[in-house]
Amino acid sequence: MKFLLLIALFVVAASAVENDDPISQEANVEYNGKYHYHYELRDGSKATQDGVLKSVNADHNGEAVHGKYSFVGDDGQTYVVSYTADENGYQAVGDHLPTPPPTPESVLKALEYIRLHPYTAPEKKH
Numbered sequence: 001m002k003f004l005l006l007i008a009l010f011v012v013a014a015s016a017v018e019n020d021d022p023i024s025q026e027a028n029v030e031y032n033g034k035y036h037y038h039y040e041l042r043d044g045s046k047a048t049q050d051g052v053l054k055s056v057n058a059d060h061n062g063e064a065v066h067g068k069y070s071f072v073g074d075d076g077q078t079y080v081v082s083y084t085a086d087e088n089g090y091q092a093v094g095d096h097l098p099t100p101p102p103t104p105e106s107v108l109k110a111l112e113y114i115r116l117h118p119y120t121a122p123e124k125k126h
């Protein structure tokens with residue numbers, strides 16, 4: 001009887017553990033550096049990403065990546081982040097992500113003044 005109770009306890013404990021096993025998973029890498037991957041987990045998390053090699057300029061090659069991922073937060077809400085990563089950096093977009101305040105008018109005027117009046121080094125006197 002005690003043995004049966006112990007087995008029942010293990011079965012309940014095992015079923016209570018969160019299961020993050022993949023529901024689906026795919027990946028493809030091509031010879032030219034292009035790739036794609038996607039996965040979905042039982043907890044509702046998903047991710048998709050595509051990337052390609054690209055010429056940034058005459059001296060440098062780089063990689064351009066775009067994708068998105070989503071997950072279910074502790075509050076039960078699904079959060080989605082879309083992103084791009086390339087020579088301009090990592091840029092993420094999501095409704096839940098904070099956004100910076102607008103640039104103050106005084107800073108915009110200062111930047112315009114600097115653009116219109118570039119710095120020139122003084123001439124050297126001998």
